[in-house]
Amino acid sequence: MHLEGNVVCLGADIDTDVIIAGRYLRTKDRQVWVEHVFEDLDPSLGARLRGSVLVAGRNFGCGSSREQAAVALKEAGLIAVIAPSFSRIFFRNAINVGLPVVEGECHCASGDHVVIDLDEGVVICGGARTPVRPLSARMQEILRAGGLVPLWRSKKQ
Amino acid sequence: MSTLSERILGAAAGDYVDAEVDRAYVHDGTGVLTLEAWKEMGCPGPAHPERLYILFDHIVPANNSTTATLQKELREFARSRGIHFSDIGGGVCHQIMGEGEVLPGEIVVGADSHSCTLGAFGAFATGVGATDMAAVWASGTTWFRVPETIAVRLSGSFNSAVEAKDLALTVVSKLGMDGASYRALEYIGEGTKSLSMEGRLTMTNLATEAGAKTGLFYADDVTRAYLLQFGHRVENQVPEPCTYACEVRIDLGDLVPVVAPPPRVDSARPVASLEGLPLDQVFVGTCTNGRFEDLQRFASIVRDKKVIVRTIVIPSSAGVLRKAADTGVLSTIVASGCTIGTPGCGPCLGAHMGVIGEGEVCLSTANRNFTNRMGIGGSVYLASVATAAASALKGVLTVPEVNHAP
CATH class of the missing domain: 3.30.499.10 (Aconitase, domain 3)
Structure with missing residues (x-):
């Protein structure tokens, strides 16, 4: 799987409350989550996610298990998240909703162009190739299907 | 020789396992998305409704008509499928599961990050997202990467102004918000004996705040006496020598209110x-x-x-x-x-x-x-x-x- 986009950098310990606040959870309307994604961190950030790759510090997605956080990022058009480490529930949620998450260091700045080669397990930015932790075969299968729900549906057919 | 997580999951740290889930629960918040994902999967079932729980706690009673309508759908689903159900006022999902539902040695998943709370009973209990939970509804199973374990070795006993919450916050501050990422915490040592079941639940509740997959106490006489109130006779879990990723030592007598x-x-x-x-x-x-x-x-x-x-x-x-x-x-x-x-x-x-x-x-x-x-x-x-x-x-x-x- 080959992914690319322009980088948006964020700090460490980005929690799911700031990705999507608890006050917006009581709905099935995904557009609500897109409209309010990162509202409490930086209200202008949501509009910059489409076609972008988030490069964050460690422990991205910590806190609440709310899957709306991963869904909001995916629906906002984010290509992938790269971070040295993720909160484990967010990590699984992201894979399950078809949002690629890449565990590794990526030395780049906001606005840089980054290329992710999930098959080879590298991130390329400014000519530098950085190895990243490979995803398990099962996780790659889920991502290729576009998420766990589409994977289940395809297996039934 | 195994950590408690390795023993319950039946594999060594680092291995991936597919496991039968003994109990799986959602609340009114995560239940809505779980039901959506489960419907989209198009599976018959749920596979084992007797192992499933829908427990309303997040917005109870409903605060507006949107919430009320979402809860109505989930309530009707639970009742129509023979799923354990607790309506408004029943209490927090983790507490209800801790009132004689979860037993030592079980594998428990909850669609809430604080599901690690139930590890206080010597169960392997962890939080999952809604889509993972939908797959549990559909199949009765899920996958885990067996975690390495950090030992939190406790000695001594609390001073009178100190309680389990002070210990839990102290452990999180020692480890850091991601200090136990992808790992389990096991609370061991002589100091565990003086912790009540309720205090232990406070401890394991905060395991996720250090990034841990779960926090566990070995079932002992305190666990047995507590579960007996609910009519369960359980065996003690005896720790065996095992390999911990690292060990944090705390003398409970050194703690102050934090x-x-x-x-x-x-x-x-x-x-x-x-x-x-x-x-x-x-x-x-x-x-x-x-x-x-x-x-x-x-x-x-x-x-x-x-x-x-x-x-x-x-x-x-x-x-x-x-x-x-x-x-x-x-x-x-x-x-x-x-x-x-x-x-x-x-x-x-x-x-x-x-x-x-x-x-x-x-x-x-x-x-x-x-x-x-x-x-x-x-x-x-x-x-x-x-x-x-x-x-x-x-x-x-x-x-x-x-x-x-x-």
């Missing part, structure tokens, strides 16, 4: 260092500290006194509320001027029942103090029940003096 200022849970410092901080609200409750012992401890400190800041007390379950009523604990709390809320999560997640205003400060016995968590522009400081009680009486952050005998 407070975790926002916006990080790993920020614990002595209450004494922030004493006098003005408070706008005190909140006692949640899956962390809304159990009977907590209410009893709170009542023992506020008895025959008046709180001078608005104080919300929410029992974590209907069972806790009933016991508090039967024992006079509830009337003591009400007489001191506190407001009582419906058993459930209350304002912890900032949805209702005590949301704070811009610039306001809430001292809370809950487990999260993230930015805007309990209301836009408000600040949440985390502390123990005794600190909350002492502070409610003064209106400012106050070091609790002694644990008044109940």
Whole structure:
């Protein structure tokens, strides 16, 4: 799987409350989550996610298990998240909703162009190739299907 | 030789396993998305409704018609499929599962990050997202990467003003918010013996705040006596020599009451260092500290006194509320001027029942103090029940003096 986009950098310990606040959870309307994604961190950030790759510090997605956080990022058009480490529930949620998450260091700045080669397990930015932790075969299968729900549906057919 | 997680999951740390799930639960928040994902999967079932629980706690009673309609659908689904169901007022999902549902050695998943709470019974209990939960509904199984384990070795016993919450916040601050990422915490050592079942539940509840997959106590005489109340006869789990990733040692006698200022849970410092901080609200409750012992401890400190800041007390379950009523604990709390809320999560997640205003400060016995968590522009400081009680009486952050005998 080959992914690319322009980088948006964020700090460490980005929690799911700031990705999507608890006050917006009581709905099935995904557009609500897109409209309010990162509202409490930086209200202008949501509009910059489409076609972008988030490069964050460690422990991205910590806190609440709310899957709306991963869904909001995916629906906002984010290509992938790269971070040295993720909160484990967010990590699984992201894979399950078809949002690629890449565990590794990526030395780049906001606005840089980054290329992710999930098959080879590298991130390329400014000519530098950085190895990243490979995803398990099962996780790659889920991502290729576009998420766990589409994977289940395809297996039934 | 295995850690408790390895023993329960039947594989070595680092291995991936597909496991049968003994119990799986969702609440009114995550249940909605789980049901959506499960419907989209198009599977018959659920596979084992007798292992599934839908427990309403996050916004109870419903705060508006959107919530009410979402809850109506989930309620009807639970009833039509023979799934265990607890309606509004039943209590917090983790508390209900801890009232004689989860047993030692079981594999438990909950669609909530604090599902690690149930590890206090010697179960492997962890949080999952809604889509993972939908797959559990569909198949009765899920996959895990067997975690490495960090040992938290406890010795000694608490000083009277210190309680399990101070220990839990201290452990998180020692490890850091991601210090136990992808790993399990095992609480071991002589010091565990003096921890009540309820105190242990407070400890394991905060495991996820250090990034841990779960936190576990070995089932012992305390566990057995507690579960016997619910008619369960269980065996002790005997620890065996095993390999830990690392070990944190804590003498319980060294601990002091601590407070975790926002916006990080790993920020614990002595209450004494922030004493006098003005408070706008005190909140006692949640899956962390809304159990009977907590209410009893709170009542023992506020008895025959008046709180001078608005104080919300929410029992974590209907069972806790009933016991508090039967024992006079509830009337003591009400007489001191506190407001009582419906058993459930209350304002912890900032949805209702005590949301704070811009610039306001809430001292809370809950487990999260993230930015805007309990209301836009408000600040949440985390502390123990005794600190909350002492502070409610003064209106400012106050070091609790002694644990008044109940």
